[in-house]
Each structure stands twice: as structure tokens, then as C-alpha cells.
Amino acid sequence: MVTKNQIKRIKSLHQKKYRKEFNLFIAEGAKVVQELLNSNFKLEHIYVTENLPFNVESDKISVISESDLKKISALSTANNCLAVFETPIEKRVEFSDWVIALDDIRDPGNLGTIIRLCDWFGIEHLICSSQTVDVYNPKVVQATMGSLSRVNVVYGDLATQIRESKVEHVYGTFMDGDNIYQTSVQEHKGIVVMGNEANGISDEIERLVTRRISIPRFGNTQQTESLNVAMATSIILSELRRS
Amino acid sequence: MVTKNQIKRIKSLHQKKYRKEFNLFIAEGAKVVQELLNSNFKLEHIYVTENLPFNVESDKISVISESDLKKISALSTANNCLAVFETPIEKRVEFSDWVIALDDIRDPGNLGTIIRLCDWFGIEHLICSSQTVDVYNPKVVQATMGSLSRVNVVYGDLATQIRESKVEHVYGTFMDGDNIYQTSVQEHKGIVVMGNEANGISDEIERLVTRRISIPRFGNTQQTESLNVAMATSIILSELRRS
Numbered sequence: 001m002v003t004k005n006q007i008k009r010i011k012s013l014h015q016k017k018y019r020k021e022f023n024l025f026i027a028e029g030a031k032v033v034q035e036l037l038n039s040n041f042k043l044e045h046i047y048v049t050e051n052l053p054f055n056v057e058s059d060k061i062s063v064i065s066e067s068d069l070k071k072i073s074a075l076s077t078a079n080n081c082l083a084v085f086e087t088p089i090e091k092r093v094e095f096s097d098w099v100i101a102l103d104d105i106r107d108p109g110n111l112g113t114i115i116r117l118c119d120w121f122g123i124e125h126l127i128c129s130s131q132t133v134d135v136y137n138p139k140v141v142q143a144t145m146g147s148l149s150r151v152n153v154v155y156g157d158l159a160t161q162i163r164e165s166k167v168e169h170v171y172g173t174f175m176d177g178d179n180i181y182q183t184s185v186q187e188h189k190g191i192v193v194m195g196n197e198a199n200g201i202s203d204e205i206e207r208l209v210t211r212r213i214s215i216p217r218f219g220n221t222q223q224t225e226s227l228n229v230a231m232a233t234s235i236i237l238s239e240l241r242r243s
Numbered sequence: 244m245v246t247k248n249q250i251k252r253i254k255s256l257h258q259k260k261y262r263k264e265f266n267l268f269i270a271e272g273a274k275v276v277q278e279l280l281n282s283n284f285k286l287e288h289i290y291v292t293e294n295l296p297f298n299v300e301s302d303k304i305s306v307i308s309e310s311d312l313k314k315i316s317a318l319s320t321a322n323n324c325l326a327v328f329e330t331p332i333e334k335r336v337e338f339s340d341w342v343i344a345l346d347d348i349r350d351p352g353n354l355g356t357i358i359r360l361c362d363w364f365g366i367e368h369l370i371c372s373s374q375t376v377d378v379y380n381p382k383v384v385q386a387t388m389g390s391l392s393r394v395n396v397v398y399g400d401l402a403t404q405i406r407e408s409k410v411e412h413v414y415g416t417f418m419d420g421d422n423i424y425q426t427s428v429q430e431h432k433g434i435v436v437m438g439n440e441a442n443g444i445s446d447e448i449e450r451l452v453t454r455r456i457s458i459p460r461f462g463n464t465q466q467t468e469s470l471n472v473a474m475a476t477s478i479i480l481s482e483l484r485r486s
Binding site: 076109113116117118119120121122123150181215217218219220227228230231234235238239241242 | 319352356359360361362363364365366393424458460461462463470471473474477478481482484485
């Protein structure tokens with residue numbers, strides 16, 4: 001059972017404003033929900049349309065109708081479960097390894113994919129500008145496929161975060177940067193800034209970059225189409241880790 | 244102006260069956276349409292909601308209402324233009340460089356991203372199993388961002404295509420494969436097989452693989468979540484080209 005008021009409250013979590021107000025977010029699909037249950041995320045409630053084998057207290061799970069799930073879902077095609085979790089407190093960022101910095105990434109799919117990549121490559125911290133899409137946006141949570149539980153994502157003024165980190169090496173990707181395949185990476189820690197999908201790295205952040213790198217294009221170089229930011233992140237992380 | 248019959252015909256192109264029957268496909272958004280116009284694709288007609296500066300014969304462009312564009316669009320949010328192009332004839336695949344082989348890739352976004360990656364890394368030919376999502380699916384066309392005009396995509400029984408290519412080196416990604424960062428790539432041509440999102444490489448294709456490779460995970464290795472196939476492709480292409 002889910003009451004009208006509960007539906008209204010859960011639907012409000014599709015919006016950032018109410019996620020902040022209630023300190024709650026939603027996750028959908030058994031795989032994502034299970035991964036978050038296995039981690040330190042604190043569950044408020046799970047709504048399922050069929051009996052799913054989640055190991056939670058019985059008062060924290062409700063079987064609801066498919067039409068009710070559709071009402072509370074943020075997906076165009078609702079899954080068979082939706083869970084409401086408490087938003088965790090941002091952890092202190094450790095700069096003892098590489099940290100990825102996102103300068104206004106707007107696309108939820110890109111942020112979700114970047115979080116999966118961080119998880120794969122063992123990057124534990126992601127620092128984001130305030131304008132970067134919210135990590136608890138339902139589409140981001142969905143795209144992380146559970147990796148969210150293993151990557152600490154922190155928001156704030158990006159220039160301030162980079163300055164206060166006092167890290168020596170700040171990499172940024174630019175057209176005129178050093179070819180990443182010919183750039184020997186001696187460093188074992190630092191920050192890699194990834195820029196906005198349309199505008200790249202902002203001027204303010206560019207001034208903090210200590211090494212300009214680029215991913216060379218091997219195809220017809222007259223074409224202007226650039227690599228998607230998630231693809232670029234995968235190639236850079238691969239290069240940082242392979243060495 | 245667009246007649247009811249034209250709307251019906253264009254909408255039918257959302258389905259593979261009718262794309263095959265009419266030998267036509269649709270592309271949406273000024274950027275994608277312009278890239279296809281710049282290439283060898285043969286235009287049938289462009290429908291726009293405002294005057295856009297396409298350099299085409301006047302009888303090949305029509306200004307239509309936003310509500311009509313919405314009717315013919317395959318996107319959840321229609322753009323400001325939609326063009327109908329003729330499906331080109333598949334070109335003969337040349338195996339003088341690396342060729343990517345897709346073993347039942349089902350997600351349009353993944354195929355679109357892989358085509359963009361091929362374009363970036365100068366891979367000219369992509370061979371696909373018959374069950375791989377159709378490259379002229381509107382969501383794939385959209386995700387390629389115009390790269391479609393620079394990559395030859397061919398469909399057919401994948402085992403037959405690989406066998407008939409007579410290439411010496413067929414790479415495939417498996418959990419137990421050689422670490423790609425420690426695998427020296429001496430070859431300058433061959434085939435790299437990328438497997439289905441859920442099931443990986445099929446048994447039939449696995450038997451044709453001459454070298455098993457793997458992308459090592461650097462994060463918590465107890466987690467089962469794998470890399471998305473498009474991410475894996477970007478890392479492998481980066482490794483093949485960097486050497």
C-alpha cells in the first residue's frame with residue numbers, strides 16, 4: 001500500500017529541491033537497490049510490485065500495484081522496485097590518489113557513466129562544481145548501476161575545492177595539450193579536470209591547470225566532432241592507471 | 244506542409260521493417276542532418292520548423308508546424324528539423340586495418356557511441372551480427388552525432404563474416420584474458436570482437452577468437468559490475484592506437 005501523500009512525497013524526490021529538503025533520494029531496479037542496500041546507504045523504504053528477495057525488515061518493504069509504481073517512478077518504463085534512501089553526508093575528500101573534478105557536467109548519463117568509470121579504475125573521490133548535475137538525480141542513480149555506493153561525490157565551488165586541496169598536479173584536457181599517449185605520467189596523485197559538454201573547461205578553472213593534455217584524434221582530423229566527456233574520461237583514466 | 248500520408252510514411256521509418264522496405268531512414272537535429280548532407284548520403288527531404296540555412300534545392304525542404312514535427316519525430320523531445328535520407332549500400336569491408344565486430348549489441352546508445360569512437364580512432368569498418376541493433380534506428384543515428392557518415396557498418400552472420408575475412412588476429416574480451424596493458428600489440432590489423440551487453444561473446448564467436456584479452460579492474464575487485472561495452476571499446480581502441 002502506498003498513500004496519496006506518500007506518492008506525492010516520493011514524486012517530489014524527482015526534483016533536486018525536495019531531495020535537499022528531505023535528505024532523501026530514490027533508486028530504481030533490483031540491481032541498483034541491492035547494491036545500495038549492500039553498502040552504507042540508509043534505507044527508508046522499498047516499494048515492489050512483486051515479492052523480491054531483499055533482506056530488510058518487513059516494515060520497510062511494501063508491495064504496491066504496477067500503476068502506483070508507475071506514478072512514483074522517474075523512469076519512462078518503470079521497473080519492478082523503487083527504494084527511498086537517505087542522502088549520505090559527503091565524506092572528506094582525500095587527495096592521496098587521483099581525483100576527478102567535473103566542471104559543470106550537465107548530462108545525467110555522463111555523470112552516471114563517469115561514476116562507474118571511477119569505480120572501475122579505483123578512483124574514490126569525485127569533486128564537482130555546484131552547477132554539475134546532482135548525483136542523486138534519478139537518472140544519474142540509474143546510470144551508475146550501483147557504483148554510487150563506492151565513489152564519494154562532493155559538490156561546491158570547483159576553484160575553491162582545487163585551491164584548498166593544495167595538490168601539485170592539475171591536469172586538464174585541451175585541444176592544444178600534450179598528446180596523452182606521449183605524456184609520461186610520473187605522478188601518482190593529482191586532479192584531472194573534465195569540462196562541460198558544450199563549453200569545455202571554464203576560464204577560471206583553466207588558470208588552475210598545471211598540465212594541458214589532449215587525446216589525439218586518429219580519424220579524419222578535419223572533422224570537428226569531439227569525444228563525449230565520458231569517453232574522454234575512460235581514456236584518460238586508462239592512461240593514468242596503465243602506467 | 245506535410246500531408247497525412249507523408250506523416251504516416253515518415254513515422255513508419257521508426258520501424259526497421261519499413262526502413263528496409265523503403266530504403267530510407269530519418270535523422271534529427273541540425274548538426275546530425277548537416278553532417279549527413281556534407282557526406283555521400285542522398286537526401287530525400289528535410290522538414291524544418293524554422294528557416295535553417297541548409298544548402299539544398301528548395302523542393303527538398305519544407306517548413307512545417309511544431310506539432311507536425313512532433314508527429315514525425317522519434318525523439319521524446321522533437322528538435323527543429325528532421326531529414327529523410329536514402330539508406331546507402333553497404334560498402335565492401337577492407338581488413339587492412341583493425342575492424343570492430345559487434346556480437347549482438349542491443350542498446351542503440353551503445354552502438355551510436357561505438358560508431359563515434361570508431362570515427363575518432365579512424366576505424367573505418369564495423370561488422371555486426373544480424374541481431375545487433377539497426378544502425379538506422381533513429382536513436383542510433385542520433386547518438387552517432389554525424390559520425391555515421393564516416394564509418395561503414397555492415398550486417399550479416401558474424402561467424403561467416405569473420406571466417407571469410409581470413410584475418411589472422413581476432414581479439415576478444417574475456418574475464419580470463421591477458422591484461423590489455425601488458426599485452427604488446429604487434430599487429431596492425433585484425434578484428435576486435437565486442438560482446439553482447441548481458442551475455443558477452445557467444446560460444447560460436449568465442450571459438451574464432453585467437454587472442455583473449457581483458458581490461459583489468461583497479462577498484463574493489465569483489466564487485467561484479469562490469470564496464471559498459473562502449474567504455475570497454477574506448478579503452479581497447481585507445482590501447483590499439485597508442486602503440
